Amino acid sequence: MAAAWSPVQDLCEEVSCSICLDYFRDPVTVTECGHNFCQACLSKYLGKKDTEASCPECRGTFQKGNLRPNRPLAKMTEIAKKCRDEGVKRAEEKGGVCEKHQEPLKLFCKDHETPICVVCDRAKEHKEHEVVPLEEASQEYKDLIRRHLEILREERERILAYKAETEKGNKELLKQTKAERKKTVARFRQLRQLLEEQEKLLLTQIEGLEEEIDRRREEYQAKLSEELSSLESLIQELEEKGQQPASELLQDVRNTLQRSEKETFENPAAFPPELKQKIWDFREINPFLERVVKQFQDALLTGLPPMKANVTLDPDTAHPSLILSEDHKSVRWRDKLQDLPNNPERFDRHPFVLGREGFTAGRHFWEVSVGSEGEWAVGVARESVRRKGWIALSPEEGMWFVGCYGGVYRACNPPLSPRLFLSGKLKKIRVSLNCNEGWVSFYDADRGTLLYTFSGASFAGETIMPLFYVLGKGHLSISP
Numbered sequence: 001m002a003a004a005w006s007p008v009q010d011l012c013e014e015v016s017c018s019i020c021l022d023y024f025r026d027p028v029t030v031t032e033c034g035h036n037f038c039q040a041c042l043s044k045y046l047g048k049k050d051t052e053a054s055c056p057e058c059r060g061t062f063q064k065g066n067l068r069p070n071r072p073l074a075k076m077t078e079i080a081k082k083c084r085d086e087g088v089k090r091a092e093e094k095g096g097v098c099e100k101h102q103e104p105l106k107l108f109c110k111d112h113e114t115p116i117c118v119v120c121d122r123a124k125e126h127k128e129h130e131v132v133p134l135e136e137a138s139q140e141y142k143d144l145i146r147r148h149l150e151i152l153r154e155e156r157e158r159i160l161a162y163k164a165e166t167e168k169g170n171k172e173l174l175k176q177t178k179a180e181r182k183k184t185v186a187r188f189r190q191l192r193q194l195l196e197e198q199e200k201l202l203l204t205q206i207e208g209l210e211e212e213i214d215r216r217r218e219e220y221q222a223k224l225s226e227e228l229s230s231l232e233s234l235i236q237e238l239e240e241k242g243q244q245p246a247s248e249l250l251q252d253v254r255n256t257l258q259r260s261e262k263e264t265f266e267n268p269a270a271f272p273p274e275l276k277q278k279i280w281d282f283r284e285i286n287p288f289l290e291r292v293v294k295q296f297q298d299a300l301l302t303g304l305p306p307m308k309a310n311v312t313l314d315p316d317t318a319h320p321s322l323i324l325s326e327d328h329k330s331v332r333w334r335d336k337l338q339d340l341p342n343n344p345e346r347f348d349r350h351p352f353v354l355g356r357e358g359f360t361a362g363r364h365f366w367e368v369s370v371g372s373e374g375e376w377a378v379g380v381a382r383e384s385v386r387r388k389g390w391i392a393l394s395p396e397e398g399m400w401f402v403g404c405y406g407g408v409y410r411a412c413n414p415p416l417s418p419r420l421f422l423s424g425k426l427k428k429i430r431v432s433l434n435c436n437e438g439w440v441s442f443y444d445a446d447r448g449t450l451l452y453t454f455s456g457a458s459f460a461g462e463t464i465m466p467l468f469y470v471l472g473k474g475h476l477s478i479s480p
Helices: 002-014 039-046 071-093 118-122 134-242 253-260 273-283 285-303
Strands: 027-030 036-038 052-054 061-063 067-069 107-109 114-116 131-133 322-324 330-333 352-354 363-370 375-382 399-405 408-411 428-434 439-444 449-454 464-471 475-478
Touching (some): 002 071, 027 039, 027 071, 036 039, 039 067, 107 118, 107 134, 131 134, 134 253, 363 375, 375 428, 375 439, 375 475, 399 449, 399 464, 408 449, 464 475
Antiparallel strands (some): 027 036, 107 114, 107 131, 330 475, 352 464, 375 399, 428 439, 439 449
């Protein structure tokens, strides 16, 4: 095969310009020496020289005017190009040709992982390399590809199974969620109906009591009017009797005086005790309803899942050595006090900062990314916690937190300060607060494991604030 291709290669070399090393384009011949060049290449080579010049190939001198077009060479160049193109096409159909030697690529160099020709195999570049026939190498790689395909297809099937399982689980969860939604709507509809019925019943009873009060008032007013009318008549009669002459006055005067000696009017008590008792009974309803609403609210908030709080840091409470980010979501320590106003809310001894948001009821949680260096702590504190001077860092002072001190994880619970024994470094902590039950728990947010719980905390109805502590190279960042 190499011998068949050598004449074509020789022909291609013969129709190549020695200046541009490419096929001749408009070839011209130097008359004196007979060498051929592309017209454009020779003109560029000679430049603006005088009439006499030197041949680029043999350096012989010639006259610039002694150049003649070589049309046969131009035609031969076209033929050579066609021969080479057809040969390359045939070789490519059989596996390609070597760009360097124009030989078929029948071998494969395993060291360079590339096809080579027989000429390349004899070259110094591949002398010590492992060379095998192209078909053999192709079969080896086909086997490798087949094995990789089997692995990838198995992986694809496994992922498709995961996807199908996820879709099935998703449908089941959505089904359960819809069922719970339906139950919740029904329960609240039932609750609203019950409340509306009780409201109507109580309002009807109150309306009946109002009507009874009005009726008794009217009866009482009628008795008083009747008694007043009788008194008015007697008074008028006595006044007229007192104005009569003696002869007339003495006539039947005893009967007149006897009629005026009636019994003193006894107040019939317009609103009897049993009526007032009914009113007192209704006056007890609203406090009772307030207690019921509060109990229901507490029970509902306790039963509902905790709400994720959008916690931000309050710069007015930050110790002067703490640097807060612009979005007030992260804090770090700087070993230099900032020039900040010493307002009453600011901690001036311990490097604490409080959250801007406070909680008085319900269940809430937030997550904090903790650094692997320095000292830090996260937790909660009463809004009334002391900010000035040295503070006893304890629940008795109104602070509940966990942190890292000297490379050891601890919970704030003097005098024991129990360690938090962990199998690895903490990266993110979840703080879970239950205001109604009075406890705060801390979890490893990545693993979902409980770290520590403060129970029976005395929140005393106060607002509870998120608490953060940073010292040295410590860094805390509130998760969005």
